[in-house]
Amino acid sequence: MFVNNDVSKQDMEERHIVQPHDPDHPVVLSTEDLHVYYGKSEALYEGDLKFAQNQITALIGPSGSGKSTFLRSLNRMNDRIATVTGKIMYRGVDVNQPDVDVYEMRRRIGMVFQRPNPFAKSIYDNIAFALRLRGVTAKKDLDEKVERSLRQAALWDQVKDELTKSALALSGGQAQRLCIARAIALRPDILLLDEPASALDPVSTSQLEDTLLKLKEHYTIIIVTHNMQQAARISEYTAFFNQGRVLEYDTTSHIFTNPRVQVTSDYVSGNFG
Numbered sequence: 001m002f003v004n005n006d007v008s009k010q011d012m013e014e015r016h017i018v019q020p021h022d023p024d025h026p027v028v029l030s031t032e033d034l035h036v037y038y039g040k041s042e043a044l045y046e047g048d049l050k051f052a053q054n055q056i057t058a059l060i061g062p063s064g065s066g067k068s069t070f071l072r073s074l075n076r077m078n079d080r081i082a083t084v085t086g087k088i089m090y091r092g093v094d095v096n097q098p099d100v101d102v103y104e105m106r107r108r109i110g111m112v113f114q115r116p117n118p119f120a121k122s123i124y125d126n127i128a129f130a131l132r133l134r135g136v137t138a139k140k141d142l143d144e145k146v147e148r149s150l151r152q153a154a155l156w157d158q159v160k161d162e163l164t165k166s167a168l169a170l171s172g173g174q175a176q177r178l179c180i181a182r183a184i185a186l187r188p189d190i191l192l193l194d195e196p197a198s199a200l201d202p203v204s205t206s207q208l209e210d211t212l213l214k215l216k217e218h219y220t221i222i223i224v225t226h227n228m229q230q231a232a233r234i235s236e237y238t239a240f241f242n243q244g245r246v247l248e249y250d251t252t253s254h255i256f257t258n259p260r261v262q263v264t265s266d267y268v269s270g271n272f273g
């Protein structure tokens with residue numbers, strides 16, 4: 001009756017995966033036969049997903065279903081804590097190979113975490129820090145890049161007169177946008193966000209969503225969220241995870257208005273568990 005853990009045979013038979021295929025938004029990242037193990041315990045089974053350029057993809061599903069495990073594998077944040085097998089194809093290169101320069105890869109595939117984690121430095125230096133490490137030292141260049149990043153993260157107008165102030169004095173929503181500015185300062189291609197609004201109030205959450213909608217003009221965004229309305233509001237594609245498997249993947253409108261898998265339907269309508 002049951003295949004691994006509590007995924008029922010019915011869920012597996014109903015499994016419905018529709019990969020994006022839009023010529024205007026080609027696939028930039030895909031996983032093939034991705035499995036993740038914490039010790040001997042398998043946390044992710046066959047995560048095969050494709051991600052479309054300049055689109056937002058939401059990863060949803062109950063707690064412990066493997067969303068963060070999947071997301072963190074994409075730029076190898078799980079390297080030290082898990083065994084990740086399978087391919088992670090980024091623009092034709094399997095970045096899950098041992099000879100890949102992980103540091104450089106993470107410049108292209110950046111991440112923003114659940115809790116805002118600004119450095120104990122000034123607002124300016126939070127962004128300039130990584131730029132300097134990468135050899136940007138001329139003040140004019142740094143100023144330009146700091147401003148561009150803060151503008152894209154919709155924080156510039158609020159902080160432009162206090163760039164030397166400690167980042168630790170920012171509100172939660174501002175601090176999270178600073179972390180986004182920090183991530184985009186290096187001009188990544190893909191932005192991974194792990195529940196970035198979970199610690200924010202509704203106003204800050206709404207501002208963050210507006211920011212993400214603008215950022216998708218420049219970046220491909222993959223976001224883990226527990227907030228169904230948020231997924232519905234901002235994403236073009238949604239993947240539903242359950243018990244370490246992707247049970248349904250489709251356009252967000254399909255997932256929310258016409259889900260094919262019963263457990264997806266139960267989850268998005270709040271009848272789960």
Ligand SMILES: Nc1ncnc2c1ncn2[C@@H]1O[C@H](COP(=O)(O)OP(=O)(O)OP(=O)(O)O)[C@@H](O)[C@H]1O
Pocket residue numbers: 038043061062063064065066067068069070081241
């Ligand atoms: N560092 C770790 N060591 C061991 N097991 C882990 C670790 N991180 C996650 N797991 C396990 O892997 C499974 C998937 O967890 P994961 O955090 O990916 O789920 P999730 O869907 O993101 O959950 P949540 O929504 O609560 O963040 C769970 O059984 C979890 O206990």
